[in-house]
Each structure stands twice: as structure tokens, then as C-alpha cells.
Amino acid sequence: MRWLSLLLGTLLSLNVLAAIDTYEFNDEAERQRFRVLTEELRCPKCQNQNIADSNAPIANDLRREIHRMLDEGQSDDEIVDFLVTRYGDFVMYRPPLTGKTLLLWFGPAALLLLALLVVLNIVRRRRQAASAPPVTAELSDAERQRLSQLLDKQSHD
Amino acid sequence: MRRAILLLPLAVFLLVAVFLYRGLFLNPTELPSALIGKPFPAFDLPSVDNPEQRITEKALLGKAALVNVWGTWCVSCRVEHPVLNKLAEQGVVIHGVNYKDINADAIKWLDEFHNPYQLNIRDELGSLGLDLGVYGAPETFLIDKQGIIRDKFVGVIDERVWRESLAAKYQALVDE
Numbered sequence: 001m002r003w004l005s006l007l008l009g010t011l012l013s014l015n016v017l018a019a020i021d022t023y024e025f026n027d028e029a030e031r032q033r034f035r036v037l038t039e040e041l042r043c044p045k046c047q048n049q050n051i052a053d054s055n056a057p058i059a060n061d062l063r064r065e066i067h068r069m070l071d072e073g074q075s076d077d078e079i080v081d082f083l084v085t086r087y088g089d090f091v092m093y094r095p096p097l098t099g100k101t102l103l104l105w106f107g108p109a110a111l112l113l114l115a116l117l118v119v120l121n122i123v124r125r126r127r128q129a130a131s132a133p134p135v136t137a138e139l140s141d142a143e144r145q146r147l148s149q150l151l152d153k154q155s156h157d
Numbered sequence: 158m159r160r161a162i163l164l165l166p167l168a169v170f171l172l173v174a175v176f177l178y179r180g181l182f183l184n185p186t187e188l189p190s191a192l193i194g195k196p197f198p199a200f201d202l203p204s205v206d207n208p209e210q211r212i213t214e215k216a217l218l219g220k221a222a223l224v225n226v227w228g229t230w231c232v233s234c235r236v237e238h239p240v241l242n243k244l245a246e247q248g249v250v251i252h253g254v255n256y257k258d259i260n261a262d263a264i265k266w267l268d269e270f271h272n273p274y275q276l277n278i279r280d281e282l283g284s285l286g287l288d289l290g291v292y293g294a295p296e297t298f299l300i301d302k303q304g305i306i307r308d309k310f311v312g313v314i315d316e317r318v319w320r321e322s323l324a325a326k327y328q329a330l331v332d333e
Contacts, residue, residue: 044292047185057257058292061283086290088191 190309198288205277221330222250224298228258231294237313245273253277256286301330
């Protein structure tokens with residue numbers, strides 16, 4: 001148990017050391033905010049990377065700029081706004097809720113709901129079919145007579 | 158009613174096909190500029206040709222113009238350059254933003270390849286580029302007489318691009 005916690009401690013501390021940072025921060029909270037911001041903002045040049053991952057010169061500039069603004073004590077919203085006024089909503093990996101993005105935000109949930117309704121409908125119909133009274137097997141006297149006639153005839157053949 | 162439901166998969170397929178077909182011809186690297194309709198950002202930077210001369214956004218007022226973001230490190234800018242020279246000869250007003258470049262290299266380049274720019278702003282640190290939302294070069298902004306950014310083109314302006322889209326837009330701004 002003791003060696004396990006020791007091992008875990010070593011591994012975890014390595015993880016902390018591996019965080020990419022050439023920037024100095026005033027405190028841990030600010031470092032954390034920098035991490036979150038650079039991970040949630042998209043690099044305008046290399047489109048499927050965030051600012052934290054990208055090596056493009058522009059991503060480098062934007063990291064420096066974000067660090068500068070954090071250092072000046074600007075809020076996360078102010079920093080995101082700064083980038084959005086320059087690069088548009090495109091830079092946000094978490095787009096704002098507007099008329100244009102309604103489908104984006106609620107489309108998947110709406111499709112899921114639709115699928116659920118369809119499945120429920122199918123299940124309900126099957127249940128109804130199963131619980132419906134079976135067709136009665138009672139035969140009338142005339143039918144019974146005819147049946148035995150047929151059976152007799154067959155056995156005589 | 159039953160029939161209509163049988164046709165549903167086909168309808169869904171067609172809808173998806175239309176979207177995917179359109180997607181084939183979209184260019185994902187073309188971002189709409191967030192600055193269209195807004196005034197050219199404020200700046201106070203030296204000129205490429207003369208370090209003593211300061212240029213501010215006020216210098217851009219009065220004439221519709223192209224503002225071309227370029228750099229000697231930018232390979233496609235070299236492809237674009239002869240086209241800009243030609244346009245400048247035809248009387249198109251072109252200003253330059255020398256973006257994150259070494260000034261000596263920029264001067265050498267202009268000597269060698271001819272200078273199509275009326276004003277050439279020296280943006281060594283890329284601060285104006287950042288305010289313009291530039292993410293590569295070349296990028297070209299169209300500004301009107303009031304210094305409002307009216308359009309943006311990302312990539313190389315060649316003869317075809319000019320003829321088919323930018324010429325008319327520029328002319329409209331001149332005629333305003």
C-alpha cells in the first residue's frame with residue numbers, strides 16, 4: 001500500500017512537471033485559467049487544433065497575448081471577447097447560443113428525443129399486439145361436424 | 158400513409174447527400190472576418206521606407222483602398238506581388254502592412270520587385286495584424302473612404318480573383 005501511494009505520487013508529480021509552460025504566472029489559479037482558455041480557444045490557422053496544441057506562429061502570438069491579458073488582471077470573458085472581436089465566433093470551441101447555433105446546440109438532443117419517441121411507439125404497438133385476446137378457437141357445431149368429416153375422410157384415404 | 162413512411166429513408170438520404178455535396182465545394186480555411194463593417198483598427202506605427210514617418214489609421218481616410226498584409230517570409234506573397242504591381246499601375250490604391258518581417262528584408266524586396274504600396278505600414282511585432290484578425294499572409298482588406306473595412310480576401314490575389322470578385326467590389330467603393 002505504501003509503495004503504491006509512493007509510485008502514484010511519483011507518477012502524478014511527473015505529470016505536473018510535464019505541463020508545457022514557458023510563462024510565469026502569479027499563482028496556480030491563473031495558470032489554471034491559462035490552461036482552460038488556451039484549450040478552449042481554437043487556432044485560426046490550423047483549424048482543428050486549439051491554441052495550446054498548435055505550433056503555428058499565430059497560436060504562439062495568441063498564447064502570449066492571453067498571458068499578457070491574464071497578467072493585467074482581465075477576466076476570462078474579456079479575453080474571449082478580445083479574440084472574438086478579431087477572429088469571430090470561429091475561435092471558440094464552445095460557441096455561444098445564438099439563433100444560428102440553436103441547431104448545433106439542440107440538434108443532437110432533438111434527434112435523440114425523436115429516436116426515443118419512435119422506439120417507444122414501436123414498443124407500445126408490440127405490447128398491444130401481444131396483450132390483445134387471441135383469436136378464439138371455439139368452433140360452432142356445424143364447423144365441428146365438418147372438421148370430423150374431413151379428418152375421417154383423410155384417415156380413410 | 159404507410160407509403161410515405163417507406164419513402165422516409167430516401168428523403169433522409171437525399172437531404173444528407175445535398176449537404177455533403179455542398180460540403181465538397183466549401184473552403185474551410187476561408188473564415189468570415191469579424192471586422193467587416195467596422196472601422197480599421199487604430200494604430201500608430203512607422204513606415205517601412207522611412208522609420209521617421211509615423212502612420213496612423215487617419216492616413217487611410219479619404220480614399221477607397223486595398224490594404225494588403227504581406228511579408229518577405231511569405232512565399233505566396235511573392236506570387237501575388239506582380240499582380241499588385243499591375244493593379245497599382247492601373248491606379249488602384251494599395252496600402253501595405255508588412256507583417257512580422259525584418260525591415261531590411263522588406264526594403265530589399267521592394268527595391269527588387271517594385272513597390273506597389275502607397276503607404277506601407279511596418280508591423281514588426283504583429284500588433285496591427287492581431288487587431289486585424291490576420292492569421293496568415295497574404296490577406297487583403299477592402300476599405301472605403303471612411304476607413305471602414307468592407308470586405309476581406311484571404312489568399313493570393315491573382316488575375317482571375319481580381320477580375321471575378323474584387324474588381325467590382327473595389328469599383329463600388331470608389332464610386333460611393
